[in-house]
Amino acid sequence: MTITNDQEFKARLGELSAVQQRQVAARFLHRVFSLSNDVRVKAALDMAMRPDISDAELSVVSQAANTARVESYTQCGKETDWATQAGHFVAKAAASCVRPTTEGQNLAWDTAMQVRVARTCGVASGDVTDYREAEAQYAILEDFLSK
Amino acid sequence: MSASLEKGVRVLKEMIDAPMASYFSSCVHCGLCAEACLFYTETGDPKYTPIHKLEPLRRIYEQEYTVLGRLKKLIGLSKAVTDAELDEWRELVYNSCTLCGRCSVVCPVGNDIVYMVRKFREGMSASGNAPIGLKGATNRTVTIGSPMGIKLPAVKAQMKHVEADYGLPIPLDVEGAEYLVMLSSMEIINFPEYLGAIAKIMHQAGKTWTLCSTSFEATNAGMQIGNSDLARVIVSRIVEGAEKLKVKTVISPECGHAYTALRWEGPNLVGRSFSFKVRHIIEVLGEFQEQGLLKTEGFETDRLTFHDPCQLARRGGVIQQQRNLMNMVAKNFVEMPDAGFMNWCCGGGGGASAIEEGEELRLEAFKKKKAQLETVKPDRLVTACANCRIVMEEGLEHYRMDIPIVGLTEMLAEHIPDPTSAAVPAKSKGD
Amino acid sequence: MSEMQFLTWVRGPGLDLAIGIFLLGVFWRLFEIYSLGRKKDLSESRQVAGASGMNTVFRRSLPVPGMLKTSPITYVGGYIFHIGLAVIVFLFAPHIKFIQSLLGLSWPGLPSQLVDLMTVVTLAAMLVVLADRINKPVKRYLSRFEDWFTWALTFMPLLSGWMAVHHLLLPYTTMLALHILTVELLLIFLPFTKLFHAFTVFGSRWYNGTVNGHKGVAV
Numbered sequence: 001m002t003i004t005n006d007q008e009f010k011a012r013l014g015e016l017s018a019v020q021q022r023q024v025a026a027r028f029l030h031r032v033f034s035l036s037n038d039v040r041v042k043a044a045l046d047m048a049m050r051p052d053i054s055d056a057e058l059s060v061v062s063q064a065a066n067t068a069r070v071e072s073y074t075q076c077g078k079e080t081d082w083a084t085q086a087g088h089f090v091a092k093a094a095a096s097c098v099r100p101t102t103e104g105q106n107l108a109w110d111t112a113m114q115v116r117v118a119r120t121c122g123v124a125s126g127d128v129t130d131y132r133e134a135e136a137q138y139a140i141l142e143d144f145l146s147k
Numbered sequence: 148m149s150a151s152l153e154k155g156v157r158v159l160k161e162m163i164d165a166p167m168a169s170y171f172s173s174c175v176h177c178g179l180c181a182e183a184c185l186f187y188t189e190t191g192d193p194k195y196t197p198i199h200k201l202e203p204l205r206r207i208y209e210q211e212y213t214v215l216g217r218l219k220k221l222i223g224l225s226k227a228v229t230d231a232e233l234d235e236w237r238e239l240v241y242n243s244c245t246l247c248g249r250c251s252v253v254c255p256v257g258n259d260i261v262y263m264v265r266k267f268r269e270g271m272s273a274s275g276n277a278p279i280g281l282k283g284a285t286n287r288t289v290t291i292g293s294p295m296g297i298k299l300p301a302v303k304a305q306m307k308h309v310e311a312d313y314g315l316p317i318p319l320d321v322e323g324a325e326y327l328v329m330l331s332s333m334e335i336i337n338f339p340e341y342l343g344a345i346a347k348i349m350h351q352a353g354k355t356w357t358l359c360s361t362s363f364e365a366t367n368a369g370m371q372i373g374n375s376d377l378a379r380v381i382v383s384r385i386v387e388g389a390e391k392l393k394v395k396t397v398i399s400p401e402c403g404h405a406y407t408a409l410r411w412e413g414p415n416l417v418g419r420s421f422s423f424k425v426r427h428i429i430e431v432l433g434e435f436q437e438q439g440l441l442k443t444e445g446f447e448t449d450r451l452t453f454h455d456p457c458q459l460a461r462r463g464g465v466i467q468q469q470r471n472l473m474n475m476v477a478k479n480f481v482e483m484p485d486a487g488f489m490n491w492c493c494g495g496g497g498g499a500s501a502i503e504e505g506e507e508l509r510l511e512a513f514k515k516k517k518a519q520l521e522t523v524k525p526d527r528l529v530t531a532c533a534n535c536r537i538v539m540e541e542g543l544e545h546y547r548m549d550i551p552i553v554g555l556t557e558m559l560a561e562h563i564p565d566p567t568s569a570a571v572p573a574k575s576k577g578d
Numbered sequence: 579m580s581e582m583q584f585l586t587w588v589r590g591p592g593l594d595l596a597i598g599i600f601l602l603g604v605f606w607r608l609f610e611i612y613s614l615g616r617k618k619d620l621s622e623s624r625q626v627a628g629a630s631g632m633n634t635v636f637r638r639s640l641p642v643p644g645m646l647k648t649s650p651i652t653y654v655g656g657y658i659f660h661i662g663l664a665v666i667v668f669l670f671a672p673h674i675k676f677i678q679s680l681l682g683l684s685w686p687g688l689p690s691q692l693v694d695l696m697t698v699v700t701l702a703a704m705l706v707v708l709a710d711r712i713n714k715p716v717k718r719y720l721s722r723f724e725d726w727f728t729w730a731l732t733f734m735p736l737l738s739g740w741m742a743v744h745h746l747l748l749p750y751t752t753m754l755a756l757h758i759l760t761v762e763l764l765l766i767f768l769p770f771t772k773l774f775h776a777f778t779v780f781g782s783r784w785y786n787g788t789v790n791g792h793k794g795v796a797v
Contacts, residue, residue, distance in 0.1 A: 006312070063549075070544040074336045076402075076534040077284040077368055077501025080295045085336055113312065117339055120308040124301035134311060166785035168611040173775040173782040176725050177656070178716035182648040193719035213610055215770050251790075252797045253642045255656070256775050257634060257783030259790070411793055414620035424622065464624055464794035485644060488795075 025111035036090035082125030089118035155274020197250035242505030246497035268373025284368035294368035321357035329365035331402030333533030344560030362388035367408035371498030403458030433468030443562035449526035456532035495538030513542035596762035603769030624794030634787025662700030
């Protein structure tokens with residue numbers, strides 16, 4: 001079984017339980033974690049990895065991750081620093097990853113998307129010429145499903 | 148008098164026209180404009196009364212354009228405007244004014260106060276009294292060509308990302324396309340999903356569109372700081388791009404001031420009428436909806452409310468379209484008090500959000516939006532301006548209110564059937 | 579100068595002088611303001627019913643929804659004293675007679691008891707708005723000498739006229755002369771103070787309505 005496109009990727013992610021989704025999402029997030037140096041993001045990542053996390057714990061880290069996301073916005077008129085901006089999307093990915101789940105939401109997919117945008121920031125600044133984050137994400141999911 | 152002050156006063160003298168003379172002659176100091184200004188209502192400080200923000204300009208008008216004022220100046224009854232005074236007024240003209248225009252619609256004698264603040268900023272900027280944050284944006288526009296320092300590779304990176312995510316091509320420099328889509332700096336940096344939404348919408352409507360490699364950013368720091376020369380440079384770039392690509396319509400992004408700068412100030416800045424039309428994305432979506440070109444599936448079922456960006460609604464005349472669009476995809480759409488024409492500003496328009504030293508005041512002013520939201524208690528807040536969105540997210544975060552904010556264009560696009568797998572219906576959120 | 583001489587002066591040379599300054603002042607101020615002109619708006623206009631200068635000239639006479647609640651004294655007090663002033667100036671029989679003597683025009687007036695009642699109400703409204711100006715931080719903050727002075731300029735003719743009719747405090751002739759004198763002061767200062775809004779209010783509303791009407795916004 002190989003995943004080759006986003007439709008399939010999204011569908012597969014959608015079939016997972018919330019806990020499983022969070023664990024896959026944490027793996028996606030882990031790949032770009034180095035782009036952020038926010039302790040709140042680190043806390044979110046650590047929590048998301050744990051299968052036994054409670055709703056109360058989730059809501060605490062999710063609020064912190066959301067604060068990290070909002071605080072790292074580039075405001076209108078301010079100079080853009082793409083490295084900081086990558087950190088913003090990592091925080092956004094983290095916030096998606098640990099948000100308390102609502103039925104019908106695909107948090108793993110949302111996290112995957114934000115992770116890709118974080119990577120794009122590297123391209124925008126000229127630091128990275130190309131990225132194939134999608135393939136890496138497919139591989140992570142395949143690996144997770146085969147366990 | 149310092150050289151910069153002299154320049155500032157000269158610019159201000161040039162700004163004064165018959166409407167301003169009429170406005171200054173009509174003010175009876177009734178103070179009603181204060182009640183319309185969120186910086187006054189939320190702080191209770193009378194110095195934030197809108198007409199008071201123009202006091203130095205009023206004196207220049209009186210001293211230069213009225214016989215009695217000249218006489219008063221001659222015998223020393225009326226003191227000249229000083230650098231220190233303009234320095235003191237910076238907070239009033241920039242930090243505590245978002246050019247929202249509420250004062251202009253309540254004044255009983257009909258004074259268009261925001262019209263005057265916009266012009267006052269020209270003199271403030273010429274005399275070197277603009278806020279540092281906005282000056283930085285100005286310098287970047289001159290040196291890099293973008294107020295926020297965004298270069299083409301950044302846009303191309305976002306385009307590539309969106310193409311991969313949405314499976315739709317993002318056209319660049321396509322001559323003869325019907326629409327030239329402009330982005331706000333905010334959308335390039337913070338909300339790349341806007342571009343994906345446009346791609347989906349245009350694809351469904353069967354319209355040709357393009358981005359332009361020489362002008363992709365519509366955010367106009369020149370207008371916000373009050374530097375018409377700079378505002379003209381930014382607008383000219385868009386005009387050149389639109390004319391080079393021979394497009395019929397330029398679409399202004401979900402950014403209020405970009406719309407005002409391009410749609411209303413643009414032709415006046417470059418000194419001629421445009422050969423193309425300028426429309427806000429919400430106007431274009433409204434037209435598509437009317438013509439049956441916008442077909443959505445499914446509904447949002449959670450409680451939604453809409454924040455009208457000032458420059459779109461009260462200052463731009465686009466009020467009904469966003470409501471029709473909301474109703475197209477939302478089952479539970481509720482209006483905040485004063486919504487529409489009289490809506491309250493997010494607190495960060497007109498360049499105010501770029502002023503670091505104004506943050507505390509901005510959060511204070513946000514209490515107005517907070518109160519509006521507390522009245523309707525929405526699950527999510529929808530808007531059509533990337534700047535409003537960020538300012539409000541910060542405000543909500545500060546006051547620990549858990550209300551996610553979404554852009555209207557993106558929300559609509561989520562209800563457009565996926566072009567690559569036409570059978571999958573859009574999922575509804577928040578059940 | 580005797581009472582009669584005083585009255586004769588204010589009715590003769592005094593009045594001529596006041597009306598002269600008033601007329602010249604009004605014309606000069608209007609010229610000074612409106613000759614400045616404005617630039618043509620080159621942007622493509624959006625036509626919307628109700629969005630025009632003329633619409634705003636009328637519409638702005640009513641408070642924007644929600645505003646009446648925030649500033650009831652300003653609105654209600656303002657309405658009463660503006661309407662009161664207009665009724666007293668133009669519908670009091672002796673005033674109509676006076677205008678007839680100047681212009682030859684005449685129209686029916688209101689019963690004097692009614693005008694008397696309106697005068698009392700108008701005086702009261704003016705005292706209330708004065709108190710509001712002193713009490714309200716915003717109004718007090720905005721107020722300069724001119725604001726107090728023009729209030730007095732408007733209040734004095736009203737008070738002196740009412741006292742003359744009721745033969746209070748001073749002999750009728752003196753009070754009447756004082757009444758005319760205060761009216762003359764009002765006329766002289768009107769073009770050069772904020773009282774000139776009586777004329778520019780129309781221009782201001784029209785400009786506001788036109789500039790915003792161009793954008794399709796009915797302000």
